[in-house]
Amino acid sequence: MSNHESSHLSDPSTSLRRTLGLYAVLTISVGAMIGSGIFVLPGLAFKIAGPSVILAFFLAGLVVLPAAISQSEMATAMPEAGGTYLYIDRAMGPLMGTIAGFGVWFSLVFKASFALVGLSAYLEFFVEHPERPLAAVLAILLVALNLRGLHQTAKLQSILVTIVLALLAAFIIFGMPNTQPERFEPFLSEGLQGLFSATAVVFVSYIGVTKVASVAEEVKRPGRNIPLSILTSVGIALVLYPAVVAVMVGVTPAAELAGTETPILTAAAQFLGTYGQYIVAGVAVLALLSMANAGVIASARYPFAMARNSLAPPFLAKIGKKSGAPVAGITVTGIALILLVLFVPLIELAKLASAFQLLVFALVNLALIAFRESHLDWYKPEFRSPFYPAPQVFGIVASLLLLTQMGIVPLVGAIVLVFAGVGWYRVFGKSRAVKESAARDALRLRENARLVQNSRDAVTTGGRKHVLVLIRRPTRPSRQQTLFRLALRLTDADGGRIHVINFDARTRGMIPTEADLARAEELGITVTTQQYTDEDRRGMVHLFVEREGVDLFIADLPQDVRATRHVTRDLRWLRENLVCDSVFLRNRSVEDIDRIAILGTGGPYDPVKIGIADHIARYEDASVRFVHVTPVDAPPALAESIHEYHEQLGEILTVPWDDRVRPADDLVKTLTRFSRGANLVILGAPSHRFHVVTDLADRIAESLDCPVLLVHTPTLERPGLLTRGIQWLIN
Structure with missing residues (x-):
């Protein structure tokens, strides 16, 4: 056991059970991605970039890939609950860990809330309803389900993701023959600026890919299953997203696609007919529900991990005796989720979440560099990043450059979240947290030399x-x-x-x-x-x-x-x-x-x-x-x-x-x-x-x-x- 692994790993009141196999972990990772990003954002992004929105989805995936590789390595060295927060905390200390924990938790809750509200537009196809109250009811149901334990939740997640992937594959197969080449011209109709701006907008589609690391403590054979699930998820998304968007662009008149909140439903109307639209709308509902559920699963583990490291109140570290789930963390996350879906316009918050996640992904890559360069005896990952440090340097630079394309409001919002994390740490966590980290070790080694x-x-x-x-x-x-x-x-x-x-x-x-x-x-x-x-x-x-x-x-x-x-x-x-x-x-x-x-x-x-x-x-x-x-x-x-x-x-x-x-x-x-x-x-x-x-x-x-x-x-x-x-x- 590493020197950084605390006694909580042997304490049954704060330890999680390893119940998740490869497929369950893979579906959590994919489910955390596939949702509002592909079912809501393509219309908005098409309005910004035109047909090059197809490339925008692919470029966003390339920016995510280095962080996915870095997170895969760190997860095999530290297979504990907390994911991004845990790695940044141990790499660069509790202050940066607090900022990351705040940012990732907020971004996941924002994205889950965005997904629940996004359900309304697709459910409108079936029956008229009040959007916000229904989203709140769905949030309560998801929280209740997660309180019963992750094993039961993971079974539902696996079923939902399997259905969504199968029907999206069918959408591509039946849609491709109906595409019209002229709809892809001119491909860069809005220029490179439009392409990069759209890439920044659709980046939120990949936010969930590394969140499986937050449940690493509950994964069987983490050294094999975590990197396989994360990298397979990225590979699926890099193929699936551009292909689905290509069908949307190829079959839908530009005037109808630009700005629509239900782009896949609008595209299905062009070649699948009424019954096909019902099927696609149902798939969208399942996908958005799956993403919201994955967001609750992952985000609830962040307050749990922070409490276990003395950066949040200790009651958040308690585990349910029967369910084995972090009950307090799920409850706090659920309350935030309900408030957001009831009172906050979430489209802008989704952009804020995306902007902050870009910063977090840059920190993830930096964290891996800190671990590697510190040469710590206890850091022994079973999976190691290929071509180190080239992917990490690319990921840091690309994330920061993409952040400049988000606009002033998301940038200001990300800064506010950073200061909130700093304030929380200075007031609550600084006197309690263990301040050792890989970066501190590296500076100590450099100074000692x-x-x-x-x-x-x-x-x-x-x-x-x-x-x-x-x-x-x-x-x-x-x-x-x-x-x-x-x-x-x-x-x-x-x-x-x-x-x-x-x-x-x-x-x-x-x-x-x-x-x-x-x-x-x-x-x-x-x-x-x-x-x-x-x-x-x-x-x-x-x-x-x-x-x-x-x-x-x-x-x-x-x-x-x-x-x-x-x-x-x-x-x-x-x-x-x-x-x-x-x-x-x-x-x-x-x-x-x-x-x-x-x-x-x-x-x-x-x-x-x-x-x-x-x-x-x-x-x-x-x-x-x-x-x-x-x-x-x-x-x-x-x-x-x-x-x-x-x-x-x-x-x-x-x-x-x-x-x-x-x-x-x-x-x-x-x-x-x-x-x-x-x-x-x-x-x-x-x-x-x-x-x-x-x-x-x-x-x-x-x-x-x-x-x-x-x-x-x-x-x-x-x-x-x-x-x-x-x-x-x-x-």
Whole structure:
């Protein structure tokens, strides 16, 4: 089982039963497509594109195909309920998963509602009736049927789809001989703009093709049946849709076909007679009913999956004991369905659903790329996309280009849905969701690789060429000796320089000692000292660093620093303005060292911390320990990736090393516990607006009973705009 597969797979109260075979899955997929797209939209699309509407249906299928291939692969790696939402969530994190879950759920409910209202136009052929109330009654019946369980629903779905496919095949066979070639000319009567606009309009016809993945947890032999059903469905639609539309165009006068809401019925009147029209109208009713039913089946699984991942209220994750169906998810979906068919003009909402689905399909392709490029151990699909990544890149580009053909209203509506998803996540889901994802893993791997290379450079470069030691007033002589001896440990032998700036007049001539000078001479390090008054301390240091090319600044950070305003002010200013790395010594003086603990890894200070630790450890013949604490709810994969990162860093070090990676609620307490036995602790010191170091760094240092080096570097590489955007989306 993958690290991402939660305990819900073994929990009978939130696990679904595998009852669906290949044909049942295939009919769910086909049934989710064949409906309003072919029975209602061709007339509208013909008015936009003319005879090239035939090609528009085919092009729309080509845009869908990469997402179908990507979804087939991901479904075999994660055969769980949730489909598109699940894959995007695990690929790019809970924020993008929430947006996808919202968007797909809305688009499916919109399409199901559109199908139910579309029934009215065809039922009108049989008997006059009030359109909206009848659609609401049909919605209630479908919800009640789904509440009994998917196995019973799937049987009905299989029967409906079989009848629809058989009669559509008959429509093509009997209709083709009656087509008139002149009705197809000129083929591009409205030009390429008309063709692409019609392609965007009819895209909604393919929305349901990948929705079978949302019931993946209920499919027998998912590694075989899911990709077979999805790709077979696309193949059927790519042949069936253009063929049916070709018959409509070939047998129907253009004036009658353009704009009609019952195009297949209008075409049947040309060659099938009255009885044939009854049959076709009946088929249309069955097809629209089938699509609405498939929409309820698939859409109800999205709130179920989101609740199971803590992105929706937990009651939506409950399973009916007898039916095995997500009862709460079906009920919520049913309520939305009834409200929509009663009160909302759905033709525009269908366009909004289509526009958002284009974005979702682009994200599906992007999700597969994230999984592939992350090289996750648990991602082992039984089916793999051929010719990767060409289909995915084509799918992303084509979906976004087609989106531009939808018009301003669908675009604005899609943006509103995106913001709704973001708002829901920020308010409800962010504090509850597990934020690990394939994209986050990929960024972590990329960042770790950069940090490893920078750490390697820091270690192989050796000691610092020019180190500046600041002696402020007042500083005990023993502390001054500690600062100088720390500089000795960090300065490059054979040519390095140490410069001491002393602002404490009481210690004139005491630092460095004769023994320290002798040790420096033995190492080949040049030592110079300067005595200054208290005036303009920070200006003098800043000027010296820039003029002399200092690459490391060392200063004492007393424990009472928060109560010593002038010290805080000066050291904070120096940290922010010096162009070199800084080391602040906190707590006890440094004496004999046999183990150095580096607290927290995977951040921008790693190269500086590791370079300093390795150089001191070599000087003292000591070892290094990496200590890292993860959240208690973090997946095991996070700890594994951190340990692998430590192993990469360990290969760089020239001294023995080990690591401790532990989950914990109390970060400070756990870091302190695993730092015991260390004679020196090294900790990153991020900038703080009011203090020399952050409150967290200060609390960690206070909790430790050993010397602490707080390191800071001004040369942090700021991520690019694209990287920062991706980090915001996946966090």
